[in-house]
Amino acid sequence: MRILDKHQAESYAVEGVEVTRWEQFQLTSTVPFQAMWYEVPAGGAAPLDQHPERELSVVVSGEAEVQASGATHVVTQGQAFLLEGQEAHRVHNRSPKAPLLVLSVYWMPERAGELAAAAAGDGGESNE
Amino acid sequence: MRILDKHQAESYAVEGVEVTRWEQFQLTSTVPFQAMWYEVPAGGAAPLDQHPERELSVVVSGEAEVQASGATHVVTQGQAFLLEGQEAHRVHNRSPKAPLLVLSVYWMPERAGELAAAAAGDGGESNE
Numbered sequence: 001m002r003i004l005d006k007h008q009a010e011s012y013a014v015e016g017v018e019v020t021r022w023e024q025f026q027l028t029s030t031v032p033f034q035a036m037w038y039e040v041p042a043g044g045a046a047p048l049d050q051h052p053e054r055e056l057s058v059v060v061s062g063e064a065e066v067q068a069s070g071a072t073h074v075v076t077q078g079q080a081f082l083l084e085g086q087e088a089h090r091v092h093n094r095s096p097k098a099p100l101l102v103l104s105v106y107w108m109p110e111r112a113g114e115l116a117a118a119a120a121g122d123g124g125e126s127n128e
Numbered sequence: 129m130r131i132l133d134k135h136q137a138e139s140y141a142v143e144g145v146e147v148t149r150w151e152q153f154q155l156t157s158t159v160p161f162q163a164m165w166y167e168v169p170a171g172g173a174a175p176l177d178q179h180p181e182r183e184l185s186v187v188v189s190g191e192a193e194v195q196a197s198g199a200t201h202v203v204t205q206g207q208a209f210l211l212e213g214q215e216a217h218r219v220h221n222r223s224p225k226a227p228l229l230v231l232s233v234y235w236m237p238e239r240a241g242e243l244a245a246a247a248a249g250d251g252g253e254s255n256e
Contacts, residue, residue: 001196001215004208027210030182032160032235037206054158058186058231060206068129078165078188078229080132082155087129101206103186105233107160 006037006101017046033107040064040093040100050088053106057081057091062100065092085109134165134229145174161235168192168221168228178216181234185209185219190228193220213237 004025011020022035034053037060040046057064057080064075068089075081083089085108093100132153139148150163162181165188168174185192185208192203196217203209211217213236221228 001194001199001201001212001217002210003201003203004210006206030237031184031210056159058188060186060188066129071129073129073131075131078134078231080231082130082132082159084129089129103206103208109158 015047016041016044033105035103035105037101037103038091040091040102042093042095042097042099045090045092048088048090050086051106052085052108054085054109055083055104055106057083057102057104060101060103062093062095062098064100064102065094066090067092143175144169144172161233163231163233165229165231166219168219168230170221170223170225170227173218173220176216176218178214179234180213180236182213182237183211183217183232183234185211185230185232188229188231190221190223190226192228192230193222194218195220 002025004022006020009020010024011018013019018039020037020039028034038046040062057075059075059077059079061077063077064081066073066075066081066089068083068087073081091100091102130153132150134148137148138152139146141147146167148165148167156162166174168190185203187203187205187207187209189205191205192209194201194203194209194217196211196215201209219228219230
C-alpha cells in the first residue's frame with residue numbers, strides 16, 4: 001500500500017492555483033489515468049481549461065462552482081463531477097474564506113470502457 | 129458535465145458501512161474504472177477486504193486508519209491510498225465523533241498503463 005500525500009509532493013502555481021501533479025509518483029504503469037490535486041484560494045478561479053482527456057474531479061474540501069457547456073454547477077465536498085473530452089470548463093471558488101481542494105483524474109477516452117467492464121464483471125470488490 | 133452525488137444515489141449497508149456504488153450511474157463505457165463511496169461511522173470499521181482489482185481511495189472527510197500488508201497507516205482528508213490487487217486491507221474510523229467518507233476507484237491491473245501513457249503523452253491537461 002502506498003499513500004499519496006499532497007503535502008509531501010512538489011507543487012507549482014498556475015495563475016494563482018496550486019497544482020500538484022501525480023506524474024511525480026511514477027504510477028503510470030499501474031494506474032489507468034493521470035491525476036492531480038489543485039487548490040483554488042478563496043475568491044479565486046482556475047484558468048479556463050479544455051483538453052482531450054475526460055476528467056473526473058472530486059471535491060475534497062470547500063465548494064466548487066463549475067462553468068461548463070453553458071451551465072453553472074455547484075459541487076460540494078464529497079461530490080464529483082465528470083467532464084467530457086474537449087468540454088471547456090472553469091472552476092471558481094466563491095468562498096470568501098475557505099480554500100477549494102479538488103482531486104482530478106483524467107484519461108484519454110479511447111478504450112476506457114474495457115478496464116471498467118473487466119472490473120465490473122468479475123464479482124470482485126465484494127464487501128466494501 | 130455530470131455531477132455524481134452520493135446523496136442522490138442508492139446506498140446499502142454492509143456490516144454497518146454505507147456503500148454507494150457507481151455502477152448505478154451507468155458510466156462503464158466512458159470511465160476506465162468502477163467506483164464507490166463508502167462511509168464508516170465513528171468508531172466503526174469496514175470489513176476486511178481483498179480483491180483482484182487495484183484500488184485508489186481518496187479520503188473525502190474524516191480520517192482513515194488502514195491496515196494492509198502488516199502495517200497500519202493513517203490517511204487524512206485529501207490524501208489518497210493505493211492498494212495493490214489482492215492486497216488485503218481493513219479500514220477503521222478511530223474517531224469517536226466524525227464519520228469517515230472515502231471515494232474509491234478500482235480497476236483490473238491488466239492494461240492499466242496504456243490509458244495513463246496516452247493521457248501523459250499528448251501534452252493535454254495543460255493549465256490546471
